Amino acid sequence: MPRRRQAVTIKHVAADAGVSLQTVSRVINDAPNVRPEMTERVKASIEKLGYTPSIAAQRMSGSRSYLILALNDRARTIADWQARRGSDWVDQMLLGGMLKCAEHGYRMIFELVDTHNDHVTREINAALVALQPDGVILTPPHSDNPLITGLLAERKIPFARIGSLGEGGGIPLIMGDEDAARQATRHLIALGHRRIGFITGSGEYALSQWREDGWRAEMAAAGLATEELCQPGNFSHASGYRAASALLALPDRATAIIASNDEMAMASLAAAADKGLAVPRDLSVISFDNTPMVALGPTPMTAIDQPIAETVARAAELLIAAKRGDAIPAGPSVVLARLIERGSTAPAPALAARV
Structure with missing residues (x-):
């Protein structure tokens, strides 16, 4: 039987480069104050070993989770799925968000939340604690739910609001x-x-x-x-x-x-x-x-x-930029329907x- 090839991990890179795990993580995350020669040594080991950074390795720096959380309405989504109505809102949402996140080394996680649920704050809090996302994408009607937007603002988590003018914070995006x-x-x-x-x-x-x-x-x-x-x-x-x-x-x-x-x-x-x-x-x-x-x-x-994929992709892009500390354009971002x-x-x- 052929031997199964062992996956290359951050430990292998650290051992090959002769540095600590933390140093490899800092290079992966483009952290400041890493000596150029150390960066070159780590990158050479990554190239030689064919290492692909995992989210766990990226998160070791502690500054970012490399996760974007997208929330959609539970009741309506489940009703559409069960009835098999052919609505592709969720498909387009995942298409735009996941591809854009992947471009930046991120992953998008999709969750359903009932905006009418008395426990909506508790549900979202649990997701935030478990995932520690770098940003949250809200779709209607969550985009204008003050319980949700207030919680995210209080916890200082960047959030994008699709189909909203953004009153009360967040990054608004509309489709004209x-x-x-x-x-x-x-x-x-x-x-x-x-x-x-x-x-x-x-x-x-x-x-x-x-x-x-x-x-x-x-x-x-x-x-x-x-x-x-x-x-x-x-x-x-x-x-x-x-x-x-x-x-x-x-x-x-x-x-x-x-x-x-x-x-x-x-x-x-x-x-x-x-x-x-x-x-x-x-x-x-x-x-x-x-x-x-x-x-x-x-x-x-x-x-x-409705340009759903393009709008969610833009939302993910803006959240990632916000987490990096980049300036975000004032006013709603508009992706026009046709x-x-x-x-x-x-x-x-x-x-x-x-x-």
């Missing part, structure tokens, strides 16, 4: 939700739509209001009415179906709907079908998020593509009839 809603509304107006309905998201999320604000602003700029055309939703399929049904039951019904997420957009398609309306001939639909469910469905849907045109939007029915 208001502008994206304006893009979607402009696209429909250019197609001749005048009765453009809007389905809101959950009030727990600041971005829900930003999206509604963008729709209202663009409708006002075009001199179009919004009365009765805004219906409440909470990101669920059921709420989207109720809202779309209400918009399609108006005496002067909506000829287009902008839904604040993909699930409610899919529900809008179902509500239209139940009323005998064809998409996009009789009704145009635009969604937010652009997850696989809308791109690969029977009617590929025009959607606002409109992807597909087959669920077409000229308004009245215009199509004249052509």
